[in-house]
Amino acid sequence: xxxxxxxxxxxxxTRGRLLWAGAAAxxxxxxxxxxxxxxxxxxxxxxxxxxxxxxxxxxxxxxxxSFYRQAVEAGRLEGELxxxxxxxxxxxxxxxxxxxxxxxxxxxxxxxSEFGDALGSPARFRETAIExxxxxxxxxxxxxxxxxxxxxxxVVTLVxxxxxQAAWLRDLAGVSPAPRAADPARKADxxxxxxxxxxxxx
Amino acid sequence: MRPLTLEAxxxxxxxxxxxxxxxxxxRAAFLxxxxxGGAAMxxxxxxxxxxxxxxxxxxxxxxxxxxxxLQATFYTQADELxxxxxxxxxxRSWARTLGAHERAHVKIIKQVLGSKAEGRPxxxxxxxxxxxxxxxxxxxxxxDLTVALLAGVxxxxxDKGLVSxxxxxxxxxxxxxxxxxxxxxxxxxxxxxxxxxxxRQVQGAIARTRFVVRRPRTSGTRSPxxxx
Numbered sequence: 001x002x003x004x005x006x007x008x009x010x011x012x013x014t015r016g017r018l019l020w021a022g023a024a025a026x027x028x029x030x031x032x033x034x035x036x037x038x039x040x041x042x043x044x045x046x047x048x049x050x051x052x053x054x055x056x057x058x059x060x061x062x063x064x065x066s067f068y069r070q071a072v073e074a075g076r077l078e079g080e081l082x083x084x085x086x087x088x089x090x091x092x093x094x095x096x097x098x099x100x101x102x103x104x105x106x107x108x109x110x111x112x113s114e115f116g117d118a119l120g121s122p123a124r125f126r127e128t129a130i131e132x133x134x135x136x137x138x139x140x141x142x143x144x145x146x147x148x149x150x151x152x153x154x155v156v157t158l159v160x161x162x163x164x165q166a167a168w169l170r171d172l173a174g175v176s177p178a179p180r181a182a183d184p185a186r187k188a189d190x191x192x193x194x195x196x197x198x199x200x201x202x
Numbered sequence: 203m204r205p206l207t208l209e210a211x212x213x214x215x216x217x218x219x220x221x222x223x224x225x226x227x228x229r230a231a232f233l234x235x236x237x238x239g240g241a242a243m244x245x246x247x248x249x250x251x252x253x254x255x256x257x258x259x260x261x262x263x264x265x266x267x268x269x270x271x272l273q274a275t276f277y278t279q280a281d282e283l284x285x286x287x288x289x290x291x292x293x294r295s296w297a298r299t300l301g302a303h304e305r306a307h308v309k310i311i312k313q314v315l316g317s318k319a320e321g322r323p324x325x326x327x328x329x330x331x332x333x334x335x336x337x338x339x340x341x342x343x344x345x346d347l348t349v350a351l352l353a354g355v356x357x358x359x360x361d362k363g364l365v366s367x368x369x370x371x372x373x374x375x376x377x378x379x380x381x382x383x384x385x386x387x388x389x390x391x392x393x394x395x396x397x398x399x400x401x402r403q404v405q406g407a408i409a410r411t412r413f414v415v416r417r418p419r420t421s422g423t424r425s426p427x428x429x430x
Contacts, residue, residue, distance in 0.1 A: 091394040144368075164396075167384070
């Protein structure tokens with residue numbers, strides 16, 4: 001196996017220096033060792049971490065996909081909000097398909113999601129969609145550094161689209177699409193707990 | 203019968219240019235005279251040039267720094283030139299927010315690089331930030347290009363902490379891109395997956411804008427080279 005060496009002697013990208021990523025670095029729900037180096041145990045560990053994190057992402061995409069699909073079916077949206085719900089729902093389906101394919105037999109099943117009152121009006125839909133998108137983004141930012149490089153390559157182009165969706169929703173809601181210079185990270189358990197509390201995740 | 207070559211079908215050199223961005227110009231020149239679909243062409247196309255050499259985190263970060271500086275200067279100058287002041291309120295807030303974020307990104311990356319940070323290059327945006335229309339068009343293209351760049355380089359980075367950090371910048375740049383697209387009335391999220399670009403591709407795109415110059419502009423104007 002090829003030895004992946006540290007490419008430069010310095011600077012050290014220590015957590016202390018990565019001030020703006022402090023939250024991101026601290027958030028890892030899954031903790032694995034340094035990614036560099038080799039050895040079979042590390043490869044196995046990294047594979048297990050990838051599976052756990054990709055399943056978290058899959059769950060978040062499943063919840064969002066159900067939310068947008070049910071919102072369109074409920075028939076209360078119109079204009080650009082309806083256009084958004086259809087387009088974004090379709091994108092979430094593609095995200096689900098990609099992650100499920102990548103996980104193969106290790107993919108977790110689709111969770112049961114009840115949105116109830118969150119689909120009751122266009123305003124409630126918009127508000128809930130923003131909460132869901134922001135929660136997912138914070139989970140992605142929190143876990144990105146725990147993925148193997150290969151898995152990072154698979155998810156980055158999906159994460160950027162999630163951020164675009166969040167910005168689109170926020171602009172329609174009249175709140176700043178990009179409220180901070182760097183997005184914060186949240187722990188996986190916090191995000192999943194929030195979704196369970198709201199009944200979005202059984 | 204002579205095998206068909208790229209040279210024979212690519213009269214405008216559009217394909218050759220695309221391939222040279224992807225694989226480097228030496229390889230593109232070789233491919234031009236290679237039989238289309240032949241084994242040699244396939245072998246040359248399957249391994250992008252960058253895969254052969256690992257790029258170090260410092261090199262990636264320094265390129266990121268140069269790119270963030272380019273953006274920050276673009277927005278700051280647009281404000282100084284009064285271009286942003288002519289905009290409607292919502293658009294003004296968009297332009298100023300993006301400028302503030304890009305300046306923050308420069309500061310952050312400089313801090314991470316410490317003494318390894320490269321010096322600041324000179325920029326000449328021509329007329330690209332002198333009018334609302336040119337500024338907006340260029341901003342949309344620049345933001346989408348940043349998303350493609352970050353999506354392309356983040357998987358190349360070795361340092362875990364740095365990957366986390368790049369994720370939190372990628373999501374912000376993607377928000378900028380979506381916001382910019384919404385401002386001009388185009389779909390903020392046009393595809394289910396963004397298209398990543400390699401460092402080399404982004405270097406090529408920036409070179410074509412001629413925004414990075416050896417010396418600061420002293421006089422004269424020219425038409426903007428960058429239209430997206």
